Amino acid sequence: MEQEATTVAAGTAANIELADLIQRNVDSMAFPPSEMEAATYEEVSALPRVVVCRPSAEELLATGFVHYDCHRNCAEQAANDPDGTSRQITGWLPHGEDLILHSVAIIGNQWICLTPQLVAAPNRFEFIPDPHLEWRNADGGATRTAFRHGNEVPKALRRDPGRHIRMRGEFQALVARGHSVIEARDLMATSAFRRSNVGSE
Incomplete structure (x- = not known):
């Protein structure tokens, strides 16, 4: 039980660190x-x-x-x-x-x-x-x-600097609507993939 709690705590700490990294990367770009x-x-x-x-x-x-x-x-x-x-x-x-x-x-x-x-x-x-x-x-x-x-x-x-500026606005809007930073990152990655493949077939 103690080991399970330690594993959960470690996972939570890693997610917090990852969320902070994602936010900093979005802002810095x-x-x-x-x-x-x-x-x-x-x-x-x-x-x-x-x-x-x-x-x-x-x-x-x-x-x-x-x-x-x-x-x-x-x-x-x-x-x-x-x-x-x-x-x-x-x-x-x-x-x-x-x-x-x-x-x-x-x-x-x-x-x-x-x-x-x-x-x-x-x-x-x-x-x-x-x-x-x-x-x-x-x-x-x-x-x-x-x-x-x-x-x-x-x-x-x-x-393309303008793309990163637009992406930060979209990212902030997703977080404002209640998505976690990690969820917003994943949604942005999916939408970017879809946009890049429009008309590719």
Whole structure:
């Protein structure tokens, strides 16, 4: 009975964490468009890609890495590697038509993603290393911000910013009508799938 209660509590905590992540992602992808974002998207899209491996979430969590904190995970791996063979590489993770700012590690000669996921994800994926990105310290070194050619970069580069802005409005409307954040995410995914397949047959 005690084990069952512990399992339920763990599941509830995971759902709360997932709901918070979904809300933050929806909000963070709906920022205003800019010419800088559009130009950077085109430039980054032309860069070479590599294939990165991702160990299981269980293995990564057991090692001490944190969900969805890729930049810190890789920076700490590089700083604490006693052999000095680890390097943090920051670039872009293709996600549909969007490019998500992401960090992976090169350990020896292997490209590895050190960030466990709450949602099942492929154990191999394409990644775009960006040699023009640099990290700058802020708040006395408490935080770091990514810059490219002297400009602070957003957390994502979007091919169609207007779509994300519209999607946030639809998402907020679903939540306002009483759907949970996770339900709203699933409904949005279904409706997006239907829209993308209209007239495809």
